[in-house]
Amino acid sequence: MEAEFQYTDDEEEQDDAQVELENAYYNSKSLRDDVPAAVASFEHIIAQESAELAKSGSDKTYGPWSFKAMKQLVKLRLRVGDDDEKLMQDYRRLLECIAQGDVSPNAVEKGINGMLERIALAVYDATLQVFHPQTGNTINERLxxxxxxxxxxxxxxxxxxxxxxxxxxxxxTNMPPEDSGSASSSTQSMEIYALQIQLYSRQKDHKRLRETFQKAMAVRGGIPHPRTIALIQELGGKTHMASREYNQAEKTFFQAFKSYDEAGDPSRLRCLKYLVLASMLHASAINPFDSQEARPYRDDPEIVAMTNLVQAFHANDIAKFERVLRQNRRTLHDEFINEHVQDLLRTIRTQVLERMVRPYRRISLHALAEQLNHIEISQVESLLTSLILNGTLQGKIDRVDMVL
Structure with missing residues (x-):
């Protein structure tokens, strides 16, 4: 024989009250084009639920429908551009509702994250005070x-x-130590490092940037978003570039490119440019576009200039190399790339010069300048001096007869 469930009058009244609040909430949402009417209707929901809670003997001041109504009120204030004082009043009441109301943790986290996407800087301080792990009146470390x-x-x-x-x-100060063995602790560490690295990069504080990058790369465990990892790796690659560690920069940019690609982030194209740049400065014999990961992008309109550049580089075709640079200033317009253009030109000129002088016992500096796309004699001398000093080239520069 099936059991029959008996409902008390109080339970039926509570169910009826919840249905009434739900209907009132959705009716209020339909009034949002009439802001004064919508505000009055949402306020009525808050008062009605508060009265129902008091009637039922609950020690809570607000309930879930009040929380929803307060969220809508904040959104309305933002939409109509109400004054900041009214916005903050409604937002503080929303935080009060979280502290004193009967609202589930998931609803709180989803609601607050949604609010923070929309609201002004001023509300962050109020939000952080409420949820602070040490001093908040509604402690929520994750949020x-x-x-x-x-x-x-x-x-x-x-x-x-x-x-x-x-x-x-x-x-x-308020996060668990990295060696706690917690995956969430490792993930949080990586997210903090990503923010720190951005700051140090902007400040051009290469010492602290390098230290933070090394700490981030030493973190084990955790599952940070691929975009977080990519950002750390990209700025780490720039650190290596600043120290002329081109081989390490190439490897680090490649990892950053793969992480951006995994995240589906368009920044992968920017990072691919940096990878190609580092590869050429490293004078690598390997074309970056030969890799399985980079090959699909070699003909992308944003990348094709770098494709042509690296082809000219490996062919030691200075005329084509400089022509590609000249004709693609818009595509290659990037502050970081521009910082390294002169180093890039010096690298290919040095590479070509070494090949040119190899068969000769004596050669005119003017002839070399012409072959290097008509550069200044002083530039030729500088390049030759570097090759002689590093032991790549055995010879002397005769500045009287202007020959090597």
Whole structure:
């Protein structure tokens, strides 16, 4: 015989009240084009649920429908461009609802993350105070960490270096140690390092950038987003470039390119350019586009100039090399690439010069300058001097007769 469930009058009333609140909420959402009416309707939901909770003897001030209604009120304030004071009043009440209400942790995290995508810088401080691991009245370490990371990224984009350093210190102080064995701790460490590396790169603090990059590469465990890893590797590659460690830079850019590609991030094309640049500065005999990962992009409109450049480089065709640089200034317009163009020209000229002088016992500096696409004699002398000093070339420069 099947058991029959009996509902009390109180339970039926509570169910009816929940249905009524749900209907009222969706009716209010349909009024959003009429802002005053929508605001009044959402406020009524908050008051109605509060009354229902008091009637049922609950010790909670707010419930899940109040939380939803408050979120909609904040969104309405943002949409109509209401004054900041009203926005902050509604947002603080939303945080109060989290602290004093009956709202599930998942709903809180989803709601706050959604809000932070929309709202102004001023609300971050209020949010962080509520969820702070040590001093918050509604401790939520995961949400506090994510909020602080978003805040830090926003400060980076606004070039607020001092405030960003404070955020980084707070993050490091209130996270578990890296050697705790926790995967989440390792992941959080990588996310903090990514933010630090961006800051040090902008400040051109190569010492701290290198130290942080090495720490990040030593982290084991965790599952950071491929984009986080790619960002760390890309800026690490730039660190190697600044120290003229072109071989290491090439390897690091290649890993960054693969990580961006895994994440489906268009930054992979930028990083592929840097990989090709490092490969040429390293004077590598291997064409980066021969790799399985890079080959599909060799004919991409954004990349084809680099494809032509590396082909000219390996063919020792200086005229074509300089022509590609000249004709693709827009495609190759990148501050980082531009910093290394002169080094790139010096590398291919040195490479070609070494091959040119090899068969001769004596050769005119003017002839060499002409073969190197009509560069200055002083530049030829500088290149020859470097080859002689590093032992690649045995010879002397006769500055009277202008011959080698």
């Amino acid at each position: 506090w960490f994510k909020t602080n990371l978003k805040y830090g990224q926003l400060l980076y984009e606004m070039n607020e270096a001092n405030k960003l350093e404070q955020v980084l210190r707070d993050l490091q």
